[in-house]
Amino acid sequence: LLNDEAIGQRVKIFGKALTAKCDPLTFARLDFWQTDENGDYDIVGYRLRAAQLTRNDGSFELETVMPGPYNGPRHIHFLLATRLGNKPQPVLLSGGLFFPTVDEFAARPPSRRPPEFLDPSTLEVSGGVLLVQCDIVVANI
Numbered sequence: 001l002l003n004d005e006a007i008g009q010r011v012k013i014f015g016k017a018l019t020a021k022c023d024p025l026t027f028a029r030l031d032f033w034q035t036d037e038n039g040d041y042d043i044v045g046y047r048l049r050a051a052q053l054t055r056n057d058g059s060f061e062l063e064t065v066m067p068g069p070y071n072g073p074r075h076i077h078f079l080l081a082t083r084l085g086n087k088p089q090p091v092l093l094s095g096g097l098f099f100p101t102v103d104e105f106a107a108r109p110p111s112r113r114p115p116e117f118l119d120p121s122t123l124e125v126s127g128g129v130l131l132v133q134c135d136i137v138v139a140n141i
Contacts, residue, residue: 002063002064002065005047006048006064006065007036007037007065008037008065008066008067008068009065009066009130010063010064010065010066010128010129010130011062011063011064011065011066011129011130011132012061012062012063012129012130012131012132013061013062013063013064013076013097013132013133013134014059014060014061014062014131014132014133014134015059015060015133015134015135015136016054016057016058016059016060016135016136017030017054017058017060017080017082017135017136017137017138018058018135018136018137018138019137019138020137020138020139023058024054024056024057024058024059025054025058025080025082025138026054026055026056026057026058027053027054027056027082028053028054028058028080028081028082029051029052029053029080029081029082030051030052030053030054030060030078030079030080030136031049031050031051031078031079031081032049032050032051032062032064032076032077032078033048033049033050033076033077034048034049034064034067034075034076034077035048035067035068035069035070035074036048036067036068037065037066037067037068038068039067039068039069039070040068040070041070048064048067050062062076064076066099066130067099072098072104073098073099073100073101073104073117074098074099074100075096075097075098075099076096076097076099077094077095077096078094078095078096078097078136079092079093079094080092080093080094080136080138082138091138093136093138095116095136096116097116097118097132097134098116098117098118099118099120100117100118100120101120102120102121105117105119105120105121116134118132
């Protein structure tokens with residue numbers, strides 16, 4: 001998603017796509033999309049949208065910029081699609097990775113903070129890039 005036109009804090013998200021048994025989802029398709037720095041989605045083209053396949057070990061890496069606010073905390077959407085064995089239908093998982101501000105995080109009770117709702121106090125910046133480790137686990141397979 002990162003290109004010369006992207007404005008904002010650089011973000012690098014990395015992790016693995018896994019089953020609940022920690023088996024890697026190899027060559028699964030991951031689609032990502034997000035808003036620009038103003039909180040606007042590109043509804044005409046494909047700016048800040050991308051797709052990739054996971055590697056042999058299920059790993060993926062996404063380089064982008066921090067999305068702008070849109071209906072709550074800043075977030076990046078993802079859609080994972082893969083086939084398992086000889087099953088005719090693909091497994092689909094849709095979700096998001098949320099980057100709340102300190103105030104947004106504090107306002108949400110701990111019982112309503114899923115793992116995708118990142119604690120801003122735990123995020124690390126290295127070389128000006130926000131590093132986010134995030135595994136995507138498909139629990140129902």
